[in-house]
Amino acid sequence: xxxxxxxxxxxxxxxxxxxxxxxxxxxxxxxxxxxxxxxxxxxxxxxxxxxxxxxxxxxxxxxxxxxxxxxxxxxxxxxxxxxxxxxxxxxxxxxxxxxxxxxxxxxxxxxxxxxxxxxxxxxxxxxxxxxxxxxxxxxxxxxxxxxxxxxxxxxxxxxxxxxxxxxxxxxxxxxxxxxxxxxxxxxxxx
Numbered sequence: 001x002x003x004x005x006x007x008x009x010x011x012x013x014x015x016x017x018x019x020x021x022x023x024x025x026x027x028x029x030x031x032x033x034x035x036x037x038x039x040x041x042x043x044x045x046x047x048x049x050x051x052x053x054x055x056x057x058x059x060x061x062x063x064x065x066x067x068x069x070x071x072x073x074x075x076x077x078x079x080x081x082x083x084x085x086x087x088x089x090x091x092x093x094x095x096x097x098x099x100x101x102x103x104x105x106x107x108x109x110x111x112x113x114x115x116x117x118x119x120x121x122x123x124x125x126x127x128x129x130x131x132x133x134x135x136x137x138x139x140x141x142x143x144x145x146x147x148x149x150x151x152x153x154x155x156x157x158x159x160x161x162x163x164x165x166x167x168x169x170x171x172x173x174x175x176x177x178x179x180x181x182x183x184x185x186x187x188x189x190x
Contacts, residue, residue, distance in 0.1 A: 026097020026137045036060045036143055036177035042074060060101075060143075060177055066090050068101050082109045083123060087131070099135040099143065104128060104159050127152050128159035141179040147172050 038058040045052050056074035063069075070087035089103035108123040134147040151165035158164060 027093040027099040027135075028097050030064070031140050032099065032137045032143060033062050033064045035180040036062075037180055038145075038175055038177040040074070042077070045077060058175075058177070062091055062101070066092065068103060070103055079123075082107065082126070084108060097137065099137055101133045101135065102130065103133075104130050125155050127154060128157075128165075129153070130159050130162070130165065135177075138176075141181065143177040145175040145177065148175075 036059075038060070040056050040058065042054045042056060044050065045054055054074070054077060056072065056077070058070060058072055060070045061068065068087075068089045068091045072084070072087075075083050075086075085106040085108075087103035087105040089101065091099060091101045094100055106128050107126045109126045111122045111124045130151045130153065132149050133145050135143045135145050138144045148171040150168045150171075151159075151162075152168060153159040153165040
């Protein structure tokens with residue numbers, strides 16, 4: 001076999017070895033599975049210009065079986081004003097390597113007693129929301145949410161029905177989630 005044929009054969013083999021690596025872009029390589037956080041600042045939580053701010057987190061967990069769970073640590077803040085449930089759902093990879101996450105959550109409002117007292121006595125289901133996020137897998141430790149869109153369901157509608165409810169306008173604000181990386185640094189600190 002001539003030297004030119006050896007070189008050509010080597011190049012063909014190299015191309016076939018490298019091509020799968022380039023095909024595994026975005027979420028296709030599966031290396032994004034794990035736990036992520038995104039901080040959010042709630043300004044003036046009392047609404048009285050007291051200057052009391054809280055930093056809360058969106059905590060997003062993506063499991064290898066395609067399930068997703070998100071908790072917002074702001075839910076228990078001022079719970080008697082209203083609160084919500086954790087977000088539960090699933091994820092999938094699109095052909096373009098972007099990550100789609102669909103979650104369902106519930107919102108609750110305060111109620112008063114039936115005897116006319118203005119005091120809050122309980123929480124009552126206000127609605128469900130089905131939220132679909134579109135993420136770019138920026139790198140092994142970063143997900144960037146580029147779009148979100150929600151459907152709101154009344155208390156009489158089925159939030160598992162993807163065509164029911166009221167479709168809300170898209171939200172294109174960018175939100176960055178960072179991987180929560182296990183570290184023993186605090187254990188080793190003096």
